[in-house]
Amino acid sequence: MQTLLYLTHRIPYPPNKGDKIRSYHLLRHLSERYRVYLGTFIDDEQDWQYVDQVKSFCEDTCFIKLDPFTARIRSLFTLFSNTPLTLSYYYNQRLQAWVNERLSKKSIDHILIFSSAMAQYIGHAKDCDHIVDFVDVDSDKWRQYASAKSWPQNWIYRREAKLLLAYEKQVAKDCGYVTFVSEKEADLFKQLVPEVTDKTVFFNNGVDTDFFSPYLRYDNPYSEGAxxxxxxxxxxxxxxxxxxxxxxxxxxxxxxxxxxxxxxxxxxxxxxxxxxxxxxxxxxxxxxxxxxxxxxxxxxxxxxxxxxxxxxxxxxxxxxxxxxxxxxxxxxxxxxxxxxxxxxxxxxxxxxxxxxxxxxxxxxxxxxxxxxxxxxxxxxxYNWAESLARIDALFTGNRRNDLRDEILVR
Structure with missing residues (x-):
């Protein structure tokens, strides 16, 4: 079985919010096909109870505690540099050392990066077969924030949008593919970075329809007749x-x-x-x-x-x-x-x-x-089986021709 390095900005469990839903289903799917080496952050104390469950999917893991307040202060030190705050927020020397060791001592066949912030850890591994799942166009999210806020927040958010977009462009140029959560997100990125159109694809999120089912019985949490x-x-x-x-x-x-x-x-x-x-x-x-x-x-x-x-x-x-x-x-x-x-x-x-x-x-x-x-x-x-089959195609065969066409078919 081949090996895969998987880096996520937040522990991919429990699947109870947007990014964790996607990163968890990716992890579960990948663990059936690869020996997974997972490096991730934990930014909620409640999530430490799930470490053993996540480990059960992996060959090796590195969990790093991330304190949101400390991370914000750390990122502010780069405010007057040309570095996006997002990168300094998610940078950790111990995680970098763990990644370096895995890349140098282990035979890593593939790399999957979940969110652009985690791509900074594999900048020296450009020759390795890797995909970056941007999920969303984060730089455009900051642009939207800027339009909704007043000074000084709007200045900070505009700065982040500009610098993060420049970083996203570089990441896209260096990797094999960039993926997004929807066709509209992929199309937006193609407009912003037309030079990487041929490597920009998408795969939808899915829904566990057996879990989110109207046919199961639940206790009514509301008052009668509400x-x-x-x-x-x-x-x-x-x-x-x-x-x-x-x-x-x-x-x-x-x-x-x-x-x-x-x-x-x-x-x-x-x-x-x-x-x-x-x-x-x-x-x-x-x-x-x-x-x-x-x-x-x-x-x-x-x-x-x-x-x-x-x-x-x-x-x-x-x-x-x-x-x-x-x-x-x-x-x-x-x-x-x-x-x-x-x-x-x-x-x-x-x-x-x-x-x-x-x-x-x-x-x-x-x-x-x-x-x-x-x-x-x-x-x-929006079923996971169909969506995740597309990520398999990106890690196999001739990635620039037939498989690219396959991945673009809804």
Missing amino acids: RVLVFTGAMDYWPNVDAVSWFAHAVFPAVRAQLPQVEFYVVGARPSREVMALASLPGITVTGAVEDIRPYMAYASMAVAPLRVARGIQNKVLEAMAMEKIVIVSPQAMEGIYAVPEIELFVASDAGQFIDQIILLFQNNVSKDTGGAARSRVLKD
């Missing part, structure tokens, strides 16, 4: 914080004025102070971390994803669709998701459209046909 709008996600992540705060102030009061029985639940771990404050508003509940988000989806009337800043694919949308939920999304939250509006989900571009759409759907008793169509779409286009 009519609930639900948002799920990590609630210390700024785009999620921005989304629920905007929805709670710009949309929900108008909905509740016409439908007083409707409630809004914000379900997700580590709610920020701004999110916690929303619980003081009429009809809004902030749960914090829950053992299982599926009951909150299963018994909700609708799921909403009113994101105003987004990159890649929103797993929360796909998971709700898999559970046959009516889902109302912003255009930003729908990017990268192939679904038919008004049939498989609903799209609202501003507060007025969200208000009108929600009220209309409640008044029409929420068509079950849409939920069934949504799950069918996920089963067809």
